[in-house]
Amino acid sequence: MAEEIRLDCGVSIITEKNTMVRSAALGVWVASGSVYEDGLTHGVSHFIEHMMFKGTENRTARQIAEDMDKIGATFNAMTGKESTCYYVKTLTSNIYQGAEILLDMVLGSKFAQEEIDKERQVILEEIKMVKDTPDDEIYDTISELVNKGNPLERSVLGTPESLAGIDHDRMVEYYRRRYARDGIVVAVAGNFDEKKIADLFEEKMGSLNEHLPAYERVTGPYSRSFDVKVKDIEQTHICLAAPSVSYTDDLYYAFVLMNSILGGSMSSRLFQNIREQKGLAYNVCSMNSFSSFNGFFNIYAGVAHENTAKTIHEIRHEVEKMAAHGVTEEELAIAKEQAKTSYIFSLENTAALMFSLGRNKLLMDRLFSVDESLEKFNAVTTDDILKAAEMIGNLDIYCGAAVTGKELDLEELINESKNQ
Numbered sequence: 001m002a003e004e005i006r007l008d009c010g011v012s013i014i015t016e017k018n019t020m021v022r023s024a025a026l027g028v029w030v031a032s033g034s035v036y037e038d039g040l041t042h043g044v045s046h047f048i049e050h051m052m053f054k055g056t057e058n059r060t061a062r063q064i065a066e067d068m069d070k071i072g073a074t075f076n077a078m079t080g081k082e083s084t085c086y087y088v089k090t091l092t093s094n095i096y097q098g099a100e101i102l103l104d105m106v107l108g109s110k111f112a113q114e115e116i117d118k119e120r121q122v123i124l125e126e127i128k129m130v131k132d133t134p135d136d137e138i139y140d141t142i143s144e145l146v147n148k149g150n151p152l153e154r155s156v157l158g159t160p161e162s163l164a165g166i167d168h169d170r171m172v173e174y175y176r177r178r179y180a181r182d183g184i185v186v187a188v189a190g191n192f193d194e195k196k197i198a199d200l201f202e203e204k205m206g207s208l209n210e211h212l213p214a215y216e217r218v219t220g221p222y223s224r225s226f227d228v229k230v231k232d233i234e235q236t237h238i239c240l241a242a243p244s245v246s247y248t249d250d251l252y253y254a255f256v257l258m259n260s261i262l263g264g265s266m267s268s269r270l271f272q273n274i275r276e277q278k279g280l281a282y283n284v285c286s287m288n289s290f291s292s293f294n295g296f297f298n299i300y301a302g303v304a305h306e307n308t309a310k311t312i313h314e315i316r317h318e319v320e321k322m323a324a325h326g327v328t329e330e331e332l333a334i335a336k337e338q339a340k341t342s343y344i345f346s347l348e349n350t351a352a353l354m355f356s357l358g359r360n361k362l363l364m365d366r367l368f369s370v371d372e373s374l375e376k377f378n379a380v381t382t383d384d385i386l387k388a389a390e391m392i393g394n395l396d397i398y399c400g401a402a403v404t405g406k407e408l409d410l411e412e413l414i415n416e417s418k419n420q
Helices: 044-051 061-070 092-108 113-131 134-146 160-164 168-178 194-207 252-262 269-277 305-325 329-347 350-364 370-379 382-391 410-416
Strands: 003-006 012-017 023-030 074-079 084-091 184-190 226-230 236-243 281-290 295-303 399-404
Touching: 012 194, 012 350, 023 092, 023 350, 044 074, 044 084, 044 113, 044 168, 061 092, 074 092, 084 092, 084 350, 092 184, 092 194, 113 134, 113 160, 113 168, 134 226, 134 236, 134 295, 134 399, 184 194, 184 350, 226 410, 236 305, 252 269, 252 281, 252 295, 252 305, 252 329, 252 370, 252 382, 269 281, 269 305, 281 305, 295 305, 305 382, 305 399, 305 410, 329 350, 329 370, 329 382, 399 410
Parallel strands: 012 184, 226 399
Antiparallel strands: 003 012, 023 084, 023 184, 074 084, 236 295, 236 399, 281 295
16 A cells, blocks of 8 residues: 655655565656756756766766665666656665665756766767657657647657757756755655655755746647658658547546557457458557646557558548447456556566656656556446547547658548548
8 A cells, every 4th residue: 555755845755565575666756857848948857867877976977876786776767758757676675775876866966067068969869769760759759749739749858959058057957946845756665664765865855945836837729730751761650649638537547448459459459450450560559648637649550651551541440430339348348457457467566666656646646546546447338438439539630640761641641541
């Protein structure tokens, strides 16, 4: 059972203890991500994450890595659109030292200009790597298209142009605003001493600002758009997306289950039709992308150039059929078992559990019990699935992106798929 410790300094610690294991995972979650950036700071949240590994007043970059190796720890960080997480997993006896190293990184980074200039080049290479990976690039592109006009439009990595303008002063100013005590959640899972963890963070976190600045989210209306990038590649990668729901929406669980039935597994309708029956694609799937205030549903396929039109036609057929007729009780029962099994398996991994605890508290200010989540899945009906399917069941509202080796008009192909 997850529990919350509210420190006097204002930081929340979310814990879930399991004395049957001999390890623990701890994450420091920060309300810092690309949704909080603007044109002058685009990419700074991710940039700061990189800089946390580049040295503090107490440790060089090498010493950070060596000190983590000395305790046999796995550690890293990740930046998303709404959050940044610094995390460590190690033996129970070493988790307190791992937490101290993380705190040194998060609280004591020097942000040296020389290191900023070097790390900027590393991130530019990261951007190039994404652009050289079609299925990564196409996801960034479709996210930008379907979220145009709202803060989720901005990529996490930034652009070469925006990164060029980020220096020591701009980085430190953003850090001081976003790394505030009421915007930080510490999540801990596994076997550990709650008081030791609480005392450590109580002592250290007081140096940060107490409150996050006021934030007003500005969102515009959804508009359909398309983007096709032609490169020297052997396949056409297609991604289609439509607006859906947020983490907190009543239809969230219905969307999770609907995705499983439509394209989230090997037995799904898209996989069975497009790959198994017609042999049009090696990889075809659907995915949900949720945030605390918005979401989108997307469908991906990698196909031979000559099969692009046929694949889009079959995608249209499947989404329209589900919107018109829903799903069977048997399909829903299978999807529920898949979802519940995946959820329970994740709770048995201390790192995955820590990620779930931190994300839920930071983005939704909620703690979910196991029974509550299972009940939510069990309560979904075929009528709920139909409501979700109707939201994404018309391909004529979808944005479209393609990375391909052959010129094509994606909008025209989608329009023509109605008549095939």
